[in-house]
Amino acid sequence: MNLIEARSVVLAYDGRTAVSNLTFDLEEGDYLCVVGENGSGKSTLLRAITGDITPAGGKLLISPVLKKHGIGYLPQQTAIQRDFPATVEEVVLSGCVKGDSFGLSWKRESKKRAAEAMELLKISSLSKTCIGELSGGQRQKVLLARAMCASDRLLLLDEPTTGLDPASAHELYETIGKINEEKHCAIVSVTHDIQCALEEARHVLSLCRGHYYFGTVEGYRAHELHDAELDHSMHHHHREEEPVQ
Amino acid sequence: MTLSEIFSSSFLLDVIIKALVVGILVSVCSSVLGVCLVLKRHSMIGDGLSHVGYFAVAVGACAGVGGTFSMEIAIPIVIAAAVLIFRLAKREGKLNGDSACAIVSTGAVAIGTLLYNLTGGRSGDICSSLFGSSSIVTISTKDVILSIALSAVVILWFALSYKTIFAVTFDDNFSRAAGVKTEVFGLLLAVLTGLTIVVGMKMMGSIMISAILIFPPLTAMRLTKSFKVTVILSAVISAVCFIIGFFLATALSLQTGAAVVTVELIFFAITATIAYAVSKSRIRSRGKSAANGNIAEQEI
Numbered sequence A: 001m002n003l004i005e006a007r008s009v010v011l012a013y014d015g016r017t018a019v020s021n022l023t024f025d026l027e028e029g030d031y032l033c034v035v036g037e038n039g040s041g042k043s044t045l046l047r048a049i050t051g052d053i054t055p056a057g058g059k060l061l062i063s064p065v066l067k068k069h070g071i072g073y074l075p076q077q078t079a080i081q082r083d084f085p086a087t088v089e090e091v092v093l094s095g096c097v098k099g100d101s102f103g104l105s106w107k108r109e110s111k112k113r114a115a116e117a118m119e120l121l122k123i124s125s126l127s128k129t130c131i132g133e134l135s136g137g138q139r140q141k142v143l144l145a146r147a148m149c150a151s152d153r154l155l156l157l158d159e160p161t162t163g164l165d166p167a168s169a170h171e172l173y174e175t176i177g178k179i180n181e182e183k184h185c186a187i188v189s190v191t192h193d194i195q196c197a198l199e200e201a202r203h204v205l206s207l208c209r210g211h212y213y214f215g216t217v218e219g220y221r222a223h224e225l226h227d228a229e230l231d232h233s234m235h236h237h238h239r240e241e242e243p244v245q
Numbered sequence B: 001m002t003l004s005e006i007f008s009s010s011f012l013l014d015v016i017i018k019a020l021v022v023g024i025l026v027s028v029c030s031s032v033l034g035v036c037l038v039l040k041r042h043s044m045i046g047d048g049l050s051h052v053g054y055f056a057v058a059v060g061a062c063a064g065v066g067g068t069f070s071m072e073i074a075i076p077i078v079i080a081a082a083v084l085i086f087r088l089a090k091r092e093g094k095l096n097g098d099s100a101c102a103i104v105s106t107g108a109v110a111i112g113t114l115l116y117n118l119t120g121g122r123s124g125d126i127c128s129s130l131f132g133s134s135s136i137v138t139i140s141t142k143d144v145i146l147s148i149a150l151s152a153v154v155i156l157w158f159a160l161s162y163k164t165i166f167a168v169t170f171d172d173n174f175s176r177a178a179g180v181k182t183e184v185f186g187l188l189l190a191v192l193t194g195l196t197i198v199v200g201m202k203m204m205g206s207i208m209i210s211a212i213l214i215f216p217p218l219t220a221m222r223l224t225k226s227f228k229v230t231v232i233l234s235a236v237i238s239a240v241c242f243i244i245g246f247f248l249a250t251a252l253s254l255q256t257g258a259a260v261v262t263v264e265l266i267f268f269a270i271t272a273t274i275a276y277a278v279s280k281s282r283i284r285s286r287g288k289s290a291a292n293g294n295i296a297e298q299e300i
């Protein structure tokens, strides 16, 4: 079975629809890039996948594999409290909680996993720092490392490059691509940085106003070009992405 | 009564020991659970539940079962309210969690007071349920057993699932996605908090009980940056403050709850001042460059 199968899914807050009639699949090891303007329902979709909100209609099937192995989730805004008493290492380790929940201290495997994740994101030197003392970008990396500890089947990343400098952002996309390829870990990544994301992604889900698109990256580029022609006179923001071959 | 009088009477000594056991255990439970409440920004839940406790005592008193404080009536009511309040606290939207809790808690106080009025309850009853019994003689063996059982559950829960508690307290959305049963955590936290409030209310009073949920964690957080140490320190501070407050109250004939909370307040003020002074001096020695973030943070 696919990791996720969405069939005519409707997502709503207090009866107000945020996403309507959405259909897509996520295969094991896939890399799906979710795009769309502000308020189009990208974060809402991820929250539905994590089980935080239940669909108001349609079917959203989450594979038992994910129930068993968990999902690594990087929320868009985490209201991390500056005063929360925890070090970077403790936070990254807390990603391992699903497989290592019993008792007071962490298993050796968990510690190794956390150390590897911190190594990969180049935050090992911060491991003893208090989480409240980090910059926005450093914190983003810590939370990403935590997500990487939580699952090797699916990472849900909601704007992972928020707050990262351009070099770090580029490096991050490469890292995510590497995780996807080497560990066959599926990725669902929400982003506004379309060019960068398309280099790594295999499928695209676009939640742009009214006309949803789900398909391969190549298909999306053709679709975008078509759209841009339609919107030619409207100075639609898609024009900026026109020079794509 | 003076301390020497107490130690010369075996009856008084028995009462004192019972009260001390209940008080220390309740202080430990409340401060440990309080760490989660404070860090999850759920301080108002403790407050709301203590008001429901007042309501529950009113119901018990008016039904005329088991004297002024009827555990049999209070426990189910407070547990039900705990579950309800935690459901409400998660709400987003028109009526958010904060306001929903406020409605439940103030509603409970109003209806509880009306119950006293309608059934001709004495104002002394209202007073003792608000501020705690004026005499610790009312602490019974049942209270002692309940508080031992409760603290055993709380301490075991923390010892066995410390990592889950940390993960969920830090970020429940992430934990849910990772596969942790966050609802079970929320429910347990709510029910245990409710029980702690019921058990502690007789001594501390419903107004004061929510203070012992939040003061020790807030004090501990000034002193350490590790979650584990915060939990332990919070329990120690809470127990020490209770003991000091309790003996002050006994020796000077003060209300126990008020004395304990005042001691906790003093502890908090002292640690906050020290933490502030330390951060100031660290900034001075480090120079202005690196420390800007720290000032803002420590001042709060």
Ligand SMILES: Nc1ncnc2c1ncn2[C@@H]1O[C@H](COP(=O)(O)OP(=O)(O)OP(=O)(O)O)[C@@H](O)[C@H]1O
Binding pocket: A013, A018, A036, A037, A038, A039, A040, A041, A042, A043, A044, A045, A076, B092, B093
């Ligand atoms: N907690 C909430 N309660 C009510 N409505 C919400 C809530 N969160 C989001 N919405 C609404 O749902 C719609 C989709 O929001 P969502 O956060 O999913 O957008 P998004 O695509 O992630 O936007 P962005 O690019 O700004 O992150 C918006 O119209 C928003 O107003």
Ligand SMILES: [Mg+2]
Binding pocket: A042, A043, A044, A076, A158
């Ligand atoms: Mg979003």
